[in-house]
Structure formats: structure tokens, C-alpha cells
Amino acid sequence: MSDVIFQAENVVKHFGGVRAVEDVSLTVSAGSIQAVIGPNGAGKSTFFNALSGFYKCDSGKVTFKGIDITASPIHDRIGMGMGRTFQTSSVFPNLSVYDNLLIGLQSAAKLAFRFRPINPVQHKTIEEKAERLLDFVNLRASARRPVAELAHGSQRLCEIAMSLSTDPVLVMLDEPMAGLAHAETTRVVDVIRKLHSELGLTVLFVEHNMRVVLSLAQRIMVLDRGKVLAEGTPAEISANEAVRDAYIGKEVVEHV
Amino acid sequence: MRMGNRAGLITAIVLLVLLMFIPQLAPHLHLAISICTEVLLFAMAAMGVNLLVGYTGVLPFGNAAFFGLGAYGTGLTIQFWHAGFFGSLGYGVLASIIGALLIGPFLLRRRGIYFSLLFIAFGQVFYFLAYRFTDITGGEDGMNFVRPAVEGLGWQLKDESFYYAMLLFFVVVAILFWLLVRSPFGRSLVAIKENETRARYLGLNTDRFIFVAILISAAIEGLAGACYGLSIMFAYPLLLDWHQSGNIVLMTILGGTGTIFGPLLGSLIFVIGNDILSSAIPWWQIPLGALFVACVLGFPKGILGTILDAIERRRGGFAYEARDTMHGTVSSEREIQP
Amino acid sequence: MAHVAPEIFNGLILGAFYAVVAIGLSLIMNLTGTINLAHGSFMTLAGYLAFALVSAGTNWWFALAAAPLLTVIVGIAVERTLIRPLYRRDPVYSLLLTFGLSLIAEEVYRLIWGTNGVPFSPPLALQGAVSLGFTYFPAFRLFIAGALLVIIVALVLFLQRTRLGLRLRAAVQDNEMIAALGTNTQVLYMFNFGLGILIAGVAGVLAACLLGLNPQSGNALLMPAFVTVIVGGMGSLTGAVVGGLLIGVAISVTTLYLPAFSEIVMYVLMAVILLIRPRGLFGEEGIFG
Numbered sequence: 001m002s003d004v005i006f007q008a009e010n011v012v013k014h015f016g017g018v019r020a021v022e023d024v025s026l027t028v029s030a031g032s033i034q035a036v037i038g039p040n041g042a043g044k045s046t047f048f049n050a051l052s053g054f055y056k057c058d059s060g061k062v063t064f065k066g067i068d069i070t071a072s073p074i075h076d077r078i079g080m081g082m083g084r085t086f087q088t089s090s091v092f093p094n095l096s097v098y099d100n101l102l103i104g105l106q107s108a109a110k111l112a113f114r115f116r117p118i119n120p121v122q123h124k125t126i127e128e129k130a131e132r133l134l135d136f137v138n139l140r141a142s143a144r145r146p147v148a149e150l151a152h153g154s155q156r157l158c159e160i161a162m163s164l165s166t167d168p169v170l171v172m173l174d175e176p177m178a179g180l181a182h183a184e185t186t187r188v189v190d191v192i193r194k195l196h197s198e199l200g201l202t203v204l205f206v207e208h209n210m211r212v213v214l215s216l217a218q219r220i221m222v223l224d225r226g227k228v229l230a231e232g233t234p235a236e237i238s239a240n241e242a243v244r245d246a247y248i249g250k251e252v253v254e255h256v
Numbered sequence: 257m258r259m260g261n262r263a264g265l266i267t268a269i270v271l272l273v274l275l276m277f278i279p280q281l282a283p284h285l286h287l288a289i290s291i292c293t294e295v296l297l298f299a300m301a302a303m304g305v306n307l308l309v310g311y312t313g314v315l316p317f318g319n320a321a322f323f324g325l326g327a328y329g330t331g332l333t334i335q336f337w338h339a340g341f342f343g344s345l346g347y348g349v350l351a352s353i354i355g356a357l358l359i360g361p362f363l364l365r366r367r368g369i370y371f372s373l374l375f376i377a378f379g380q381v382f383y384f385l386a387y388r389f390t391d392i393t394g395g396e397d398g399m400n401f402v403r404p405a406v407e408g409l410g411w412q413l414k415d416e417s418f419y420y421a422m423l424l425f426f427v428v429v430a431i432l433f434w435l436l437v438r439s440p441f442g443r444s445l446v447a448i449k450e451n452e453t454r455a456r457y458l459g460l461n462t463d464r465f466i467f468v469a470i471l472i473s474a475a476i477e478g479l480a481g482a483c484y485g486l487s488i489m490f491a492y493p494l495l496l497d498w499h500q501s502g503n504i505v506l507m508t509i510l511g512g513t514g515t516i517f518g519p520l521l522g523s524l525i526f527v528i529g530n531d532i533l534s535s536a537i538p539w540w541q542i543p544l545g546a547l548f549v550a551c552v553l554g555f556p557k558g559i560l561g562t563i564l565d566a567i568e569r570r571r572g573g574f575a576y577e578a579r580d581t582m583h584g585t586v587s588s589e590r591e592i593q594p
Numbered sequence: 595m596a597h598v599a600p601e602i603f604n605g606l607i608l609g610a611f612y613a614v615v616a617i618g619l620s621l622i623m624n625l626t627g628t629i630n631l632a633h634g635s636f637m638t639l640a641g642y643l644a645f646a647l648v649s650a651g652t653n654w655w656f657a658l659a660a661a662p663l664l665t666v667i668v669g670i671a672v673e674r675t676l677i678r679p680l681y682r683r684d685p686v687y688s689l690l691l692t693f694g695l696s697l698i699a700e701e702v703y704r705l706i707w708g709t710n711g712v713p714f715s716p717p718l719a720l721q722g723a724v725s726l727g728f729t730y731f732p733a734f735r736l737f738i739a740g741a742l743l744v745i746i747v748a749l750v751l752f753l754q755r756t757r758l759g760l761r762l763r764a765a766v767q768d769n770e771m772i773a774a775l776g777t778n779t780q781v782l783y784m785f786n787f788g789l790g791i792l793i794a795g796v797a798g799v800l801a802a803c804l805l806g807l808n809p810q811s812g813n814a815l816l817m818p819a820f821v822t823v824i825v826g827g828m829g830s831l832t833g834a835v836v837g838g839l840l841i842g843v844a845i846s847v848t849t850l851y852l853p854a855f856s857e858i859v860m861y862v863l864m865a866v867i868l869l870i871r872p873r874g875l876f877g878e879e880g881i882f883g
Contacts, residue, residue: 052457078459090457092450103447104458106440112460113468114440166459315686362865365872369629369685370828373820374868380817381861388854502693509690541701548694552687553679 005030005202006051006170011060013043013050020046022226023060028170033196033203035213038223039247044206045087047223048174052084053077064170078107083168087175089155093148097139097158100147101130104165133161137191153184160191164199171195173205177212185212192216214238222246267517275423279416287528290487293419295520295527296426297484302507302519303433304476309505310513311437312469313449315372317501318379321359322474324496325352326481328386328393331401331491340407345482352478355382356471363470364463367452376498383496398492401485422483429476434516436472445469477504502548510551512558521560600729601846607735609842610742611801615815616822616834617749618793624766624829625786627685628677631692633794633819634812635699640665640795641802641811642707645714654717662795669791673784681783696813703809711808738800745796746835753831762786766829818845821860825867827877836875 006028013021021043028034036044049055051062053074062070069077092100105126106112118126134140137157142150147158156176163171176192177185189212195201196216207213213220213234220237222229224246230237237243278292301323308316329351333339339347359378363371386393393399405412413421436442448455448462455462485491494500503526511522529547533540555562615633622630644661648654672695680688715721716734723730753759765782773779798812805811822841826833841860849856867875 054453073461074456075459075461078457084457086453090451090454092447092454094450095447099443103444103455103460106444107459111440112444113465115436116439118440162454162458309686313684315689317686317689362868365868369623369627370824372629372685372689373824377817377821377824377861377864381858384857384861388858502690505686506690509686539701539705541697545694545697545699545701548690548697549676552691552694553676556683556687 003030004028005065006204007061007063008047008051009061009063011047011050011062012058013046013055014058019226021050024223024226024228026051026221028202028204030169030202031196031200032218033192033216034205034219034221035217036204036206036221036223037208037210037213038229041225042223043226044223045174046226048084048172048206052082052172078166078168081167081169082172083163083166083170084172085156085159085163085174085176087178089152089159091147091155091159091162094146096144097134097147097150098130098143100158100162101133101165102126104162105129108166129165133164136164136194137161138187151184153180153187156180156184156188157191160188160195164195168201170202170204173203175206175208177207177209185209189216264516271517271520272427275426276420279419289415289419291528291531293422293487294484295523296419296422297480297487298504298507298527299520299523300426300429300483301477301480301504302511302523303429304473304480305504305508306513306519307433307436307445307469307473307476309508310515310518311442311445311449312466313452314367314466314469315369316375316473317372317498317505318375318377319473319477319504320498320500321379321382321496322352322355322477323481323484323500323504324386324491324493325355325382326478326483327485327491327495328399329478330482330485331399332392334401334404335399338404340404341413341486342407344404345479345486348482348485349475349478352474352481353471355478356474360467360470364467376501379496379498379501383493383498386491386493386496393491393493396493398490400490403486403489418487422487425479425483429479430516433476437516441465441468506548506551508558510547510555510558512560512562512564515558515560515564518558518560522558525559598847598850600731601850602843603731603739604735605843605846606839607739607742607804607842608846609839610739610746611797611815611838612818612822612842613835613838614742614745614793614797615819616826616838617746617831618790618797619819620823620829620831620834621762621786621790621793623823625762626677626681626783628680628688629685629692630790631689631816632672632695632699633692633790634810634814634816635696636665636669636791636794636812637798637801637815638703638807638809638812639668639699640798641714641807642703642712644799644802645707645712645807648714658796658799661799662792665795665798666788666792670784670788673787677787678780678783700809700813707809709809711806711811714802714807716803734803738804741796741800745793749793750831758785818860821864823874824864825874827874830874830876833874833876 004027006026008024008026011021011024012019024043024047026036036047038044046055050057050060053069053072057070060070061068064077064080064082067080069080072080092103095103103112106118109122109126111118111122131140134143137160139154139157139161142154147155150158160171160173160176173192176188180188192203192205193216196203205216217234219232220234221231222237222240222243229246230240230243232240275296279289282289282292301319304322305316305319308314308319326348329348330339330344333347334344359375362378363374366374387395389395403413403418411417444455444460444465447458448460448465452462481495484495507522507526508519509522510525511520512518530540530544533543537543551558557565615637619630619633622628622633640661643664644657647657647660652660676691676695677688680691716737720734720737722733724733724736753763761782762785765779797815801815802811805814818841819838822834822837824837825841826835826837841863844859844863845856848859
């Protein structure tokens with residue numbers, strides 16, 4: 001559990017004049033569940049984007065499973081075992097839940113770039129995997145419905161299931177609670193907990209909802225205006241004066 | 257297939273039978289066989305465009321370059337190398353694919369409207385090449401050439417027999433297209449159209465997929481253009497111009513993107529309508545332009561798409577909304593994709 | 595070498611036209627994602643309206659002011675009725691629609707004013723040549739150079755210094771934020787489109803006198819304007835200006851030495867720039883490159 005699976009060193013990302021992420025370093029141990037928090041505009045999503053390959057880092061290094069992935073394109077990172085969800089659920093809206101999972105499952109089985117139909121054996125394997133994913137997030141009942149029709153919470157769960165379809169060892173969740181009603185939040189929190197406890201995945205998530213953060217995370221990193229403000233256990237962070245000041249000074253959305 | 261497999265299959269068979277009897281039916285409908293051939297060929301071209309618009313989600317305004325390259329490839333090899341019937345067609349397709357290989361890497365660096373701008377611009381490059389190199393291509397006046405005989409057999413295909421040859425090509429391409437769309441590759445393309453970012457985050461190398469889609473689309477259009485060249489025994493620069501691109505894109509949208517039979521319907525309406533109109537009134541460009549406008553505002557999913565949606569709604573099913581925001585961006589590419 | 599100088603100057607003027615048209619196109623593209631294939635048609639419209647006004651007896655200067663304004667009215671009418679429904683949709687539709695409009699426009703011009711174009715001359719005051727010391731230069735070209743410069747500067751000032759201009763720029767960065775802040779985005783889009791058409795209109799009248807007026811004259815400037823946007827970089831005003839001037843000069847100089855390649859040279863330039871710097875000279879980093 002103390003193996004480092006993911007490491008960011010001195011990551012910098014600017015946009016024109018804005019220093020969105022300034023010299024941020026992060027170490028993630030395998031099998032842990034860690035959170036990145038901070039007031040609005042702290043650079044959390046930008047940081048995630050830089051870590052997952054959506055943005056190119058201006059400088060710094062990102063290492064995954066001991067391999068330098070700083071210059072790797074997104075699809076390679078996924079192939080190596082990363083998965084990610086977005087603040088606004090990034091799914092295939094007009095396709096059914098099942099088909100949404102299918103795309104990732106096909107890709108993981110290296111069958112995506114293929115012109116011949118999948119043979120029955122491969123098909124069966126994929127189907128079984130899809131069913132397991134559906135059960136994991138409890139979306140069996142909606143499997144054939146277009147994702148766009150589902151409630152936000154279900155869409156989020158579908159997205160989490162999709163991020164699992166490529167067999168990741170590390171899952172990055174960008175504000176998984178964003179836009180959810182309270183009842184939906186519980187479902188999603190349960191699933192995130194299961195990612196860690198049942199599947200043994202490493203989970204890294206950004207979140208505003210402090211209750212969720214404190215109840216799920218083993219370690220927390222606090223960003224403020226692009227820089228690391230503090231890092232430590234939930235207890236340490238709760239007690240940290242500087243963290244409290246940073247939040248009070250800004251508009252914070254707290255779901256209590 | 258949205259129509260349901262059985263309904264689709266029956267329609268396909270009925271259509272095929274109908275198409276096979278066109279040479280006999282045409283005179284009664286006051287249609288020249290050459291026009292019917294033209295409908296088939298533009299339907300083929302529209303299928304190529306359909307692959308990009310309906311399944312990959314990229315804007316293909318510039319596609320006529322591939323169509324024209326096909327025609328010129330055919331014409332030039334007949335003129336200078338005395339290529340035979342199938343040989344010249346092969347060279348036409350090859351010319352088109354080479355064109356796609358050349359401009360593909362440029363196009364791939366961008367998405368959205370920037371992609372379309374690039375596509376339009378590069379399309380025009382080929383137009384100017386055809387226009388300027390008068391010694392080789394005949395310039396503005398185009399180049400005439402003979403329709404060669406079939407290699408080895410020495411058959412000279414004319415009118416009816418040529419139509420059947422084109423019908424054969426059309427059916428083969430249609431079947432291959434149908435298979436492609438249902439293949440894992442085809443499904444991945446649809447995913448890329450729905451949400452390219454998510455497709456990347458599922459491990460798909462979207463650049464590669466889009467590039468291959470462009471190549472396939474170019475090949476189909478190239479074949480259509482090559483056949484068209486053989487049909488009219490003529491190749492001219494306007495075949496490559498963006499007006500031509502616009503026409504083919506219109507046929508695709510008019511018939512219904514993302515459907516299998518849409519291109520044929522769109523081509524039928526456009527080619528015949530255009531033919532009738534242009535001989536009837538000198539200002540036919542006005543109703544043509546109006547058709548573009550009406551189609552966009554009134555039938556965004558095309559005629560077939562609208563009908564299929566109405567049927568699905570009647571059945572109580574969910575008629576997929578044409579989620580048209582391509583890649584989710586309206587203004588700049590820099591917006592973070594959901 | 596001295597005989598290249600007038601060509602370069604001509605190239606700069608041509609380039610300034612491309613830049614101005616490119617800016618108008620860019621305004622519309624950046625904010626709403628609409629590629630306006632009818633942009634050239636609006637330019638031609640302004641030219642014909644000016645011609646009509648002058649033929650009806652008005653003063654050329656009045657026509658120069660009035661024709662673009664009339665064109666803007668047409669433009670806004672088009673935007674509100676035909677283009678607005680398309681903003682939220684796949685950009686292929688606005689491409690098709692504006693393309694259809696350009697077809698209709700061309701034919702209408704042909705019906706009203708004939709296929710071969712009409713002669714439209716600058717006013718007497720601007721005809722003739724002006725001595726520049728080392729050479730004589732056509733007065734009208736100097737006027738155009740000045741006019742285009744004024745347009746560009748005025749636009750830059752507008753976008754950078756006025757509140758409305760800032761709002762426009764902010765909206766390009768983030769549509770939703772701007773709407774949330776209370777700006778009426780529909781009105782903003784309409785204004786933006788109108789501004790783009792206004793620029794096109796003025797350029798159209800000037801181009802009509804300099805380059806000729808026929809049903810397709812506006813379209814002839816459209817393609818170079820697209821290339822200018824690509825070369826200069828999407829979303830960059832500086833890019834449009836520098837890109838336009840660069841292309842204008844390149845075309846003019848090539849016409850002098852290698853006339854057969856004068857049209858292709860802008861595409862060659864485009865390809866070269868794209869290879870070295872895919873985002874264009876002053877463009878911003880796209881997500882994918």
C-alpha cells in the first residue's frame with residue numbers, strides 16, 4: 001500500500017497571463033484514496049487536466065507506475081490504467097447506457113479499430129463485463145435507455161462505470177458530486193467507496209463537498225490560487241488555520 | 257440500424273429490384289438513363305460524405321476535391337496511359353486517396369470549424385491545380401476522354417450496360433458501408449462524434465480513427481467521381497469546387513445523415529430536381545439556394561431522418577434528439593469539453 | 595528593385611482588404627461558431643447598393659456611408675430569422691445555410707444587374723494620381739489604404755476600450771459566464787453579426803470601385819480571407835492583419851514574377867505555416883494541438 005503509483009512533480013500550467021497551476025507536486029500511493037480540494041479558481045480542474053493529459057504541462061513531470069507519462073497522449077494513459085470522470089458528466093448522450101460501456105470495453109479489448117464484427121466468444125466476454133459494471137453501479141434497469149434521459153446521478157454513475165470499462169488501476173474523479181441532489185450524492189459516495197474497498201483501485205478526486213471529502217479521503221491536498229497550501233490527513237487539514245482562511249476569504253459552495 | 261433489421265432488409269431488396277429495372281422504366285418517366293446513372297453516382301458520393309458527417313461528426317465541406325480527383329485521375333490515366341475501364345477507375349480512386357493522405361495530417365491538427373476551414377481551403381488548392389495546369393488538365397475547359405473498353409474482354413459499356421456496371425459498384429459500396437457502420441470501427445466513430453474527449457478517455461486514438469474515416473470517405477468519393485468521369489467522359493475544375501462540395505453535403509443532409517438510404521434519397525431529389533429546374537428556369541439557383549435554407553431550417557435530420565423519427569415516436573419509443581453540438585463547442589476550441 | 599515597390603504597396607492594399615474581410619468573418623466565427631459563406635455576398639450587396647445610389651444621383655460619399663448601413667439592416671434581418679436558430683446546432687448547418695444564401699444572392703444580383711457586372715468608379719476627387727516623391731500613386735488606392743487602416747484601428751479601439759467591445763471579447767471566451775452575468779447574449783450575437791457585416795459592407799463598396807463589381811466579386815475575396823484566418827490564427831485580430839498583409843504582398847509579388855502561381859501561393863503559404871505552427875501565426879493553443 002505504500003508503493004507510489006502516481007507522482008506529479010512541480011507541475012506548471014499557465015494560460016496566457018494566468019498561472020493556473022504553479023509548481024504543484026503530488027504523490028499517490030497505490031490503493032489509497034486521496035482528495036484535492038481548494039476554493040474556486042484554485043486550479044484543481046486544471047491540475048487534473050494536466051495530470052490526465054488533457055493539457056500539456058508547461059513544465060514538470062508526471063509519472064505513472066514508474067513510467068514518465070508527461071508527454072503521453074490521453075489514450076496511452078488510459079491504456080496504461082488511468083480512468084477519469086468530469087465535472088459535467090462526459091458520456092455519449094444519445095447512446096444507451098449499455099452502448100456507452102461497450103465503447104470502453106471494446107477499446108480495452110483492443111477491438112475498437114476493427115472492421116470485422118466481433119466474434120461470438122469475444123462478444124460474450126464483453127457482455128459479461130458490461131453486466132458486471134452495470135451491477136456495480138446499479139444501473140441494470142436503465143441499461144437500454146439513452147443516457148441523456150437519465151437523472152444526473154445516474155449519468156454520473158454511468159460515467160464512473162465507463163471509466164472502469166478500460167480496467168484502470170487509478171481513477172481520477174473530477175468533482176463527482178457536482179450538480180447532484182442530496183439523495184443522489186449518497187449513491188455516488190457509496191460507489192466511490194466501493195471503488196476503493198471492493199475493487200482495490202487507487203482513487204484521486206477533486207471535490208467541494210467537505211463532508212464527502214472528510215469521510216472518504218485518506219489524504220488531502222489543498223490548492224489555493226494554483227499553489228499547494230497544505231497536505232495531510234483529514235484531521236490535520238481540518239485543524240489547519242491557513243486552509244480555513246483560504247476558504248473563508250472566497251465564495252465556497254458547501255453542501256451540508 | 258434504426259429501421260429495424262427486417263424492415264431495412266425488405267426496403268433494400270425492393271429498392272434493388274426497382275433500380276435493376278430503371279433502364280426499362282426510365283423512358284416512361286421521361287428520364288435519360290444518364291441521369292439515373294448520375295443519381296447512383298452522387299448517392300455514392302453522398303455516402304462518403306455521410307461517413308464523415310453522420311458517423312464521425314466532422315464537417316466535410318471540401319469533399320468535392322476527392323470527387324474531382326477521382327474524375328481527373330481517371331481521365332488523365334486514360335489520356336496519357338491509355339488505361340482500361342477498371343484500371344482508370346482504380347487510378348481515380350488512388351488519386352483521391354493520395355489527396356487524402358496529403359491533406360489529412362493538416363486537417364487532423366484541428367477540430368470544429370477550424371477543421372472545416374482547412375478542409376475548404378485545401379479543397380480549393382486542388383481546384384486551382386486543375387484550373388491552372390492547362391497543359392495537363394485542359395484548364396477551365398476541362399478534358400474530354402473516351403470511355404475505355406473493359407480490359408481483357410473488350411466490352412464497350414454504353415448507356416444501359418454502363419448503368420448496370422454503376423449499379424453493381426453502388427450496391428457493393430452500399431453493402432461495405434453498411435458493414436463498416438456496424439463494425440467496432442464504425443461504432444467507435446459514432447462515439448467520437450458524440451463526444452471526442454470521452455472517446456479519448458476510453459483509450460481511443462481519435463486522430464487515427466478520424467484519419468482513416470477521411471481516407472475511406474475519400475476512397476468512396478473518389479470512386480464516385482471516377483465513375484462520373486467515365487459517365488460523362490469529361491473532367492472539369494468545377495467538379496472540385498466548393499459549390500460541388502456544398503451540393504453533395506446538401507444531398508447527404510437532405511436525405512438524412514446517419515441513415516443508410518438517406519444518401520440515395522437525397523441524390524434522387526437533388527439530381528433530378530436540379531436537372532428539371534435548370535432546364536426550366538434560368539434563375540434556378542434561387543430555388544436551389546432556397547432548398548439549402550429550407551432543408552437546414554425545416555428538415556435538419558433530412559427527409560428520411562424526420563420520417564424515421566415520426567415512426568419511432570408513434571411506436572412510443574425515444575426518438576433520438578439530433579444532438580447537434582459538435583464536440584460541445586460553439587465558440588472556440590479552447591472550451592473544456594464536458 | 596524599385597519596380598517592386600509599387601507591387602508591394604498594391605500587395606499591402608490587397609492584403610488590407612483580406613485582413614478586413616477576415617476580421618469580419620472572424621468576429622462572426624469566434625463568437626457563434628458560424629462560418630458565414632455568405633460574407634462575400636454581403637460585400638457584393640453593399641457594392642451594388644452603392645452603385646444603385648450613385649446611379650440614382652446621390653453623392654459617392656453618401657453612398658459609401660449609406661450602402662454599408664443598408665447592408666447591415668439586411669444582415670441583421672438574416673441573422674435574426676435564419677441564423678439564430680442554428681447557433682446551438684452542429685456548425686454544418688450554418689455552413690449549408692449561408693452557402694444557400696450565397697447562391698440565392700448571386701442569382702438575384704444577376705437578375706437585377708446582369709451577369710457581366712457594372713462599372714463603378716470612385717469619385718472624381720479621388721481619381722488621378724498623387725505624387726509621393728519617388729513615384730506617382732493612384733489617389734484612390736491611397737484613400738483605400740487610409741480607409742482600411744482607419745477601420746482596423748477603430749475596431750481595435752472598440753474591442754479593447756469600450757464596454758461593449760470588452761463584453762464581446764469576454765463572450766468569446768465564455769458564453770455561459772457572460773449570460774450568467776446578465777448580458778443578453780441574443781442581442782450581443784446580433785450586434786456582433788451586424789458589426790461583421792458593417793465591416794464587410796464598407797470593404798465591399800471600396801472593393802467594388804477598385805476590383806470590379808459583378809455577382810461574384812465578393813466571393814473572390816472570401817477564399818483569401820479564409821486563408822488569412824488560418825494563417826493568422828483563429829481568434830486573433832493581429833493575426834488577421836499580419837496574415838492578410840503577408841498574403842496580399844505574397845500574391846502581388848508572385849503575380850509579378852510567376853503569374854501562373856499567384857493564386858496558389860497563398861495556399862502554399864498556408865501549408866507552410868500549418869506545418870511549422872499549426873495554430874497560425876498568432877493563434878491560441880487549441881486543445882488538440
